[in-house]
Amino acid sequence: MNRYPLWKYVLLIVTLVLATLYTLPNFFGESPAVQVSSGRVTVKVTDAMVQQASKIAAAAGVTPIDAYFEAGSVKLRFKDTDSQIKAKDAIQAALGSDYVIALNLVSDTPAWLAKLHAKPMVLGLDLRGGVHFLLEVDMKAAVDKALEKTAGDIRRDLKAKKVRYGKISKERDRVEVQLRDAETLAAANKALRDTLVNLKVETVSSDGNYKLIVTYPEAALLQLKNDAVKQNITTLHNRVNELGVAEPVIQQQGEGRIVVQLPGVQDTAKAKDILGRTATLEVRLVEDDQAKLAEAINGNVPAGFELMTERRGSEGESVPILLRKEVELTGENINDAQAGFDEQNAPAVHLGLDATGASIFKDLTRENVNKRIAMILVEKGKGEVVTAPVVRGEIGGGRVQISGSMNVTEANDTALLLRAGSLAAPMDIVEERTIGPSLGKENISKGFNSTLYGFAAIAIFMMIYYRVFGVVSTLALGANLLFLIALLSLLGVTLTLPGIAAIALTLGMAIDSNVLINERVREELRDGQSPHMAIQNGYQHAFDTILDSNITTLIAGLALLIFGSGAVRGFAWVHCLGIMTSMFSAVFVSRALINLIYGRRRNLTTLSV
């Protein structure tokens, strides 16, 4: 009666120890750090950077306390902000503009804890300060653009295949091609089906009206939208890097929306400026005359030329390259860039050009066989050569394939970069929040204090009112808080101010289970049960009620989670987890303690409740 077997106590102790371990990181505080991350898509930060950056900092007279590589960036910890700033300047000077060097705060959690994946809770923007944007990709514009391009493609295609056509027009969600008779209709249909592989081509022929209708099927439309969002996210990443933000969050939210969170940034105007800019792609001719190139490298660039650098090889070493200043073609005329494979099954990038682009490109390639043309991504007023392939022959038809010494990742990166200069659908800012750092600090202390005072009031009351059982309840409540914070830290849930409110509310509601148990035990005693029976029955009866009432609360919590965005989501996470932990602690922890206190006493006559 009222004794738990040893394994239950062991289990309890193990869970408590684990919970304590995972709660610990939240108490270590933070120290200033410098974060090194990639400033361009073509640059990858690797493990090797840890050594390199540490050396640079040490050379500048500030040795980092700790340096490690995590999630694509290197972080170096310093003892104070002075050495942090010194190190930042030194590293920035040494590494140049290919890397983003940002100031950051990292947790002082000791290494042995970090190895166990114990990390402090992530603080939301409302507790840390920073900027939050919600951007909406203009899907209509993206689709319109695609339809325009398709209309151009059809025009060119039918011309090339000598099919006579009437008017080609872009309607709301389709392209219509007017034709003269059934014969040309069939011919056009056949021609287009070959070229527009993933589009739907329908023929309409009624009373002397012959039409081809080209539409985007659902799958192609979805692909189009996803590409637009993905590409915009990439572009945003590149730009945010320029702001030197320590840990930006850039994610897709729902269909066609992107969330951008920049912790610690205060200057919204600048942030918006940078996010709103577009990159452009330029195609120019390469001057491979070695004499001119050598001259240019010596600082004497011939008129009408420009010296840039090109990345080659897997190490990404920079090679100087001399370009003509005339822009032959811009990203406006490139409507698609996809990574794929060429005939030899080597990785390649396939470009699709619109009608204008195709004819320009045809002339360009015809006149420059065996020369190189460069594709340059111009962003922030600075150009970078993405790729500079050699022209093997005249390329007509608007389909260009670039292949050569690249692997699959490089092909993907190149395609992405080429798309970044062209396709990006326009975006609108539909939501924006800026929270000052002082407000964040205030929010934390206010949330923390209100939880503390509330908890203290409840604990004092319980102990006075229920005596020993009250002390046990308070301990169970404490354990509940420990479990909850450990879980939140472990799962990496972002803590927001509503989240703190939910912690307070969870504690307030968790007391319900304890009160149910204590009242039930009292009642059993009143009904003349022996103390041991009273404990047994009290817990048992109360458990049914606890289960029922908590499940209904959980249903409400889950609904919040499903619907939740931002603030509400933070609240819902804590709410749902809190219900789980409070059930566990009210039933298991408090019973274990009571059994520990009363279980061994055979001749128990009274309970202190």
Add this chain to the structure above:
Amino acid sequence: MEFFHVKRDIPFMSYGKLTTAISLGTFVLAVFFLVVKGLNFGVEFTGGTVMELRYAQSVEINQVRHGVESLKYGEVQVQSLGTTKDVMVRIPNIKGKSSAQLSNEVLDSLKKERSDVELRKVEFIGPSVGDELFTHGLTALILVCVGIVAYLMIRFEWRFALSAIIANMHDVVIILGVFALFQWEFSLTVLAGILAVLGYSVNESVVVFDRIRENFRKPNLRGKSVPEVIDNAITATMSRTIITHGSTEAMVLAMLIFGGAALHGFAMALTIGIVFGIYSSVLVASPLLLMFGVTRDRMIKPERIKEEAVV
């Protein structure tokens, strides 16, 4: 120590008509205020720009209001945020002006008058986002109701599910009514608070229902009528109800007092919700149960008595 132990059953059910009338009255009043005054929706729902400013020295609200109104943005709101130094400015969406322009213009014009002002928070919400939130919020509310009704139908029976959900919707409408009456800002956190109240207040009804079911099974309550059984259940859970809500209310009040402006609406919604949660679970849900005609035989499967053959 015991404060709340009641020896004799309180005849709650005999007041059934009165309490239901009170509820109905409050409910109608709440709906009336909702219709007439409407909710003062926060910026998340309406769209617009909200700025929080802090002055180093205390400032006259009228001075700030005058400064903002001179920019001619239409219907602007200027309120103090609990202190003489903190000010909130709300500006509606204006076509052709981004929120950055707006907030910069406001800040510049205020800086001309007083240089000691700093911007603490800017929120801009586009009009499309607000409409979505609306539907999302409603969906969440419906989801919660359906989920709870389904669960209670499985665990108890339809009468319980229906009474619980009616009682709780009554709570929600009353909270909304109070928010409409005082024109407090109805923000996203308030909505979260209200949904939490919904779960919370159902939980309350379930505790009483659980007891009613148990009483139906108790042999020593066999001879009692249904209202008496319900009275006994409510009385038995009385002390627990008071203590639990006292504790939760202590927590929520701590939030209300120490939580500052950001948690104010949330704590307020919960404060009202808890008070009405008790009331509705005891004095609305149970009379409804009676009205729907709950009986012992419907709650528990009757035991078959073997008929002995008479020889």
